[in-house]
Amino acid sequence: MASIADPRETREPAATGAADLSGQKGPELCVVVPTFNERDNVDLLVGRLDRTLRGIAWEVVFVDDDSPDGTAEHIRALGERDPRIRCIRRIGRRGLSSACIEGMLATSAPFVAVIDGDLQHDETLLPRMHNALKEDAADVVIASRYVETGSPEGLSSDRRKRLSVYGARLARRLIEADVADSVSGFFMLRRALVDEVAPRLSGIGTKILIDILASAMRPLRIVELPYRFRARSRGASKLDAFTGVEYLLLLAEKLTHRYVSYRMLLFFVVGLSGIFLNLAVLRLALFAGADFTLGESIATAIAMVSNFFLNNMLTYRDCRLVGWQAVRGLASFMLLCGLGALTNVAVARDVFDLTGRWLLAGIAGAAIGALLNYALTSIFTWGRRP
């Protein structure tokens, strides 16, 4: 006689092959920490999180870009003893914002905070930030240096302070809400909001909060809680001269709703520098008595090499090729740009035949050639989407 199966049986571990986790709950709060060479700060930060987050089920996700000082190995060793400590180790990648995005997307906790790994942010603010979100008083809670008793005193120089203030002012035009410290690297939000904005994030540079706020398709309720930014006591700052340029490129990308990609913009700026270098070297070669074909060949080769290294350093600095990869990259770059040059000539010739206008033909050829160079090299040289 056939028996009717008890529906509860299908939930048995043996029937589904899955473990019965019905009594267990995941973390309530995930703290995401981007790190690069922060080995000496990790233990202190974890200890402080442990003290300050008593009573909250938390986890910490470090996102480390393969730090040479062994930060990732150190975190993994801690994680072997404490399952709340996790580490994502990224290889061949660099970038503070993109690291935060990957960390935020790697958790199932309903609340997500981002905090620096260098102890400059005041972690004791985390429970208040968490409460504000739990009480549904805000969509995003920002730890702010520019409201009430907050202070940026730990910034390393007056120049850094001025940059921070002007940077926040510049972003005000972009973000609909009135935010005093939109350049803060310390904030908390619901994971659902992260999931909502993730497909529109640029992930460029260091200002992930601006990226998130400018990517939201609806007005966000924002609460800012004051705190005093501390000075860095261990390890070194990772900011460099290009950080400001990246910030402007992020704003440009956000303002144009990503119709202008910052990579394409940089690629074309580098391309322009190549044209000037080409002309300068040609002039020198002719001056030194070389015949035109030889001079132009040398000038073109030098411009191509310069374009490759500038793009590798700037346009693709988050996935820079090094060692043999760079040698292979240079070879593929020169080959693909050769293809772009042939296309340039073919298009220009066709447009000239059709219209008889040399300037239009020249511009059309150069534009198509440059676009092709950009698309092909981003895919085949740097392994990215254009």
Ligand SMILES: Nc1nc2c(ncn2[C@@H]2O[C@H](COP(=O)(O)OP(=O)(O)OP(=O)(O)O)[C@@H](O)[C@H]2O)c(=O)[nH]1
């Ligand atoms: N994963 C990852 N983390 C990074 C990168 N650059 C910086 N970080 C981390 O991001 C946090 C902030 O970096 P800092 O260099 O201190 O930048 P800052 O705090 O804005 O600037 P300072 O005031 O000069 O310290 C630190 O935890 C760094 O280790 C990166 O390229 N990748």
Ligand SMILES: [Mg+2]
């Ligand atoms: Mg710092």
